[in-house]
Amino acid sequence: MKKIYEKCDVIVIGTGAGGAPFAKVLAESGAKVIILERGREFLKVEKGENLFEGGVRVLSATRAFRGSVVIGNPPMVVGYGFCTGGSTAINAGTCFRPPSHVLKKWREEHGLEIFTEDYTGKIAEEVESFLPVKEVDEKAMGMGGKVFARGIKNLGWSGGAVKRNADGCLGCGACVIGCPVDAKKATHLSYLPAALKSGAKLFIRAKAEKILIKDGGVEGVQGIWFDENGRKWGMEIRSQVVAVGCGAVHTPILLKRSVGSSFGVIGKNFRLHPGGVVGAIFDEEINCWKGVPQSYYCDEFLKEDMILLLGAIPPPIGANLIPGFGMSHKELMAKYRGFIDAGVLVSDTSCGEVLSIRGVPFIRYKLHDADFLKLKKGLNALAEIFFAAGAKYVFPLSQRGFIAKSLKEFKEGVEKMKKEEMICGSIHPMGTARMGSDREKSFVNQFLESHMIKGLFVVDASVLPTSTIINPQETIMILSTHAAKNLISRR
Amino acid sequence: MGYREIFQGLGEAFVPGGGPFEIGGGTADITGRFEFFVSSFGRKPFFTKIFLHFFNFLPILLFFKPKRFVSLSPEEREKFLNSLRESRFSIFRGIYLLVRALVFLTFYSLKEVCESIGYKTECEADEKNL
Numbered sequence: 001m002k003k004i005y006e007k008c009d010v011i012v013i014g015t016g017a018g019g020a021p022f023a024k025v026l027a028e029s030g031a032k033v034i035i036l037e038r039g040r041e042f043l044k045v046e047k048g049e050n051l052f053e054g055g056v057r058v059l060s061a062t063r064a065f066r067g068s069v070v071i072g073n074p075p076m077v078v079g080y081g082f083c084t085g086g087s088t089a090i091n092a093g094t095c096f097r098p099p100s101h102v103l104k105k106w107r108e109e110h111g112l113e114i115f116t117e118d119y120t121g122k123i124a125e126e127v128e129s130f131l132p133v134k135e136v137d138e139k140a141m142g143m144g145g146k147v148f149a150r151g152i153k154n155l156g157w158s159g160g161a162v163k164r165n166a167d168g169c170l171g172c173g174a175c176v177i178g179c180p181v182d183a184k185k186a187t188h189l190s191y192l193p194a195a196l197k198s199g200a201k202l203f204i205r206a207k208a209e210k211i212l213i214k215d216g217g218v219e220g221v222q223g224i225w226f227d228e229n230g231r232k233w234g235m236e237i238r239s240q241v242v243a244v245g246c247g248a249v250h251t252p253i254l255l256k257r258s259v260g261s262s263f264g265v266i267g268k269n270f271r272l273h274p275g276g277v278v279g280a281i282f283d284e285e286i287n288c289w290k291g292v293p294q295s296y297y298c299d300e301f302l303k304e305d306m307i308l309l310l311g312a313i314p315p316p317i318g319a320n321l322i323p324g325f326g327m328s329h330k331e332l333m334a335k336y337r338g339f340i341d342a343g344v345l346v347s348d349t350s351c352g353e354v355l356s357i358r359g360v361p362f363i364r365y366k367l368h369d370a371d372f373l374k375l376k377k378g379l380n381a382l383a384e385i386f387f388a389a390g391a392k393y394v395f396p397l398s399q400r401g402f403i404a405k406s407l408k409e410f411k412e413g414v415e416k417m418k419k420e421e422m423i424c425g426s427i428h429p430m431g432t433a434r435m436g437s438d439r440e441k442s443f444v445n446q447f448l449e450s451h452m453i454k455g456l457f458v459v460d461a462s463v464l465p466t467s468t469i470i471n472p473q474e475t476i477m478i479l480s481t482h483a484a485k486n487l488i489s490r491r
Numbered sequence: 492m493g494y495r496e497i498f499q500g501l502g503e504a505f506v507p508g509g510g511p512f513e514i515g516g517g518t519a520d521i522t523g524r525f526e527f528f529v530s531s532f533g534r535k536p537f538f539t540k541i542f543l544h545f546f547n548f549l550p551i552l553l554f555f556k557p558k559r560f561v562s563l564s565p566e567e568r569e570k571f572l573n574s575l576r577e578s579r580f581s582i583f584r585g586i587y588l589l590v591r592a593l594v595f596l597t598f599y600s601l602k603e604v605c606e607s608i609g610y611k612t613e614c615e616a617d618e619k620n621l
Contacts, residue, residue, distance in 0.1 A: 180614055
């Protein structure tokens with residue numbers, strides 16, 4: 001096997017919400033940056049193409065959507081992106097700033113004094129103006145958002161239109177399989193091109209196998225690379241700064257492989273950010289597939305560590321949300337024009353661990369009763385919104401499933417639901433190399449640099465010390481930008 | 492008996508023909524759809540075939556009835572699927588959800604089915620869509 005030798009100022013591993021902003025800021029400062037992306041180049045569906053066939057075409061060619069099995073109660077799968085753009089390529093584009101009480105917790109409980117609201121807000125402004133991040137306007141919202149907003153308003157609860165990195169969105173609902181008009185500015189369409197324009201070099205299909213460490217500092221990365229013809233190359237890149245942004249599932253595996261298991265905290269403190277889903281059928285025509293899929297949120301329970309978000313799913317997935325089968329199920333599917341769904345995201349106190357067998361990750365995680373109760377409360381709140389908006393049938397996603405025609409009926413059904421019957425999902429893994437001031441309990445400091453290894457940075461969701469409650473995309477971009485700026489100021 | 496027959500039998504049980512729209516899982520080409528999805532990822536439905544054959548024998552193992560799933564009457568199929576759904580063992584509930592997902596993901600991604608429930612499968616990235 002032939003080998004490539006390179007030398008640079010900074011190596012960035014991963015092109016998602018963590019890696020790409022870090023690479024962009026440093027490349028623009030004049031540093032020689034090499035970026036390694038293990039996945040393939042992300043594609044997009046075309047205008048007029050069949051969404052399912054286009055989705056299969058994109059996802060099969062890019063192998064962009066990956067999942068890791070969670071062993072525990074309830075069993076789950078954690079999904080994440082595995083391509084240029086990482087998870088930002090396959091998400092809905094929702095952007096939230098980290099909530100102030102979460103930042104307060106970081107400062108008070110984890111010694112992360114730098115993350116004041118002012119400081120974080122300034123970096124958030126930079127991120128938001130670069131992408132840019134804009135609120136979904138009424139035109140793009142679609143009937144789904146309007147109905148959800150109506151329910152929230154009728155209850156007197158707090159909520160608003162979602163902010164997204166998708167200015168110019170035409171509401172076709174193809175965000176997760178590649179925006180056909182490139183309106184959604186995932187990092188492979190925003191930060192990564194900016195980094196390359198400033199001279200950064202990108203290797204796609206390049207796997208970092210080991211971070212080279214000597215005398216308490218990093219000295220480079222060893223890996224393999226498959227070129228456009230599929231030929232395998234060895235890689236050895238020398239640099240005194242390495243930033244790892246492989247996501248909270250793969251980052252701890254690379255770190256363990258590189259620094260050994262002497263740092264007990266790596267892979268632990270895994271937060272899953274669990275979510276539950278509720279569907280509803282209305283008499284009125286909603287056509288949830290028209291307009292921005294995730295367009296409205298309810299933050300009435302943010303202080304109780306949960307957020308409610310509208311969704312929009314196509315019939316093959318929606319059919320699995322509606323309980324039962326046979327003619328009664330078919331009759332409800334025939335009313336799909338009146339269907340909408342929404343999810344609750346809960347900040348979990350439950351902790352898991354990322355393990356690996358021959359490099360394949362699997363996760364051990366048990367949902368605490370307290371988090372399960374929060375999820376139940378979230379499901380009830382969603383049902384309350386739907387009934388307040390005039391829903392005829394409301395049903396939660398669970399193994400047995402049930403259909404409720406009143407809030408009382410729904411709450412009774414949820415009350416009977418056992419933890420193992422719950423169908424939870426997660427697409428926001430975090431916390432496996434967390435930051436903090438305590439060297440025993442955290443892996444990186446508040447500048448995202450390892451406490452023990454000089455020049456080793458972790459710039460993805462692994463560093464989050466607690467769950468963010470909200471979708472973490474913008475928080476990761478903020479942290480990564482902050483780390484890169486700090487590194488420049490120290491050079 | 493091939494796995495296609497079992498797959499189509501499941502289709503008929505989960506989405507019977509008639510009612511609000513004519514097409515049902517027994518007559519729609521859900522096996523072809525499934526094979527299209529699997530082959531797009533460069534795979535063959537080897538494990539699904541084994542799983543569906545196993546599922547076909549489940550009524551014998553669970554109810555000691557000398558009948559495979561495809562030989563059950565529509566009423567017996569419904570009773571059998573409901574018993575899986577309501578089972579106290581999560582493994583049986585999991586099997587039920589898995590076969591249900593196989594049928595629904597294939598059936599409701601067919602263009603003619605989507606059209607009959609008002610969903611347009613074409614990517615309408617256009618101002619008119621808003």
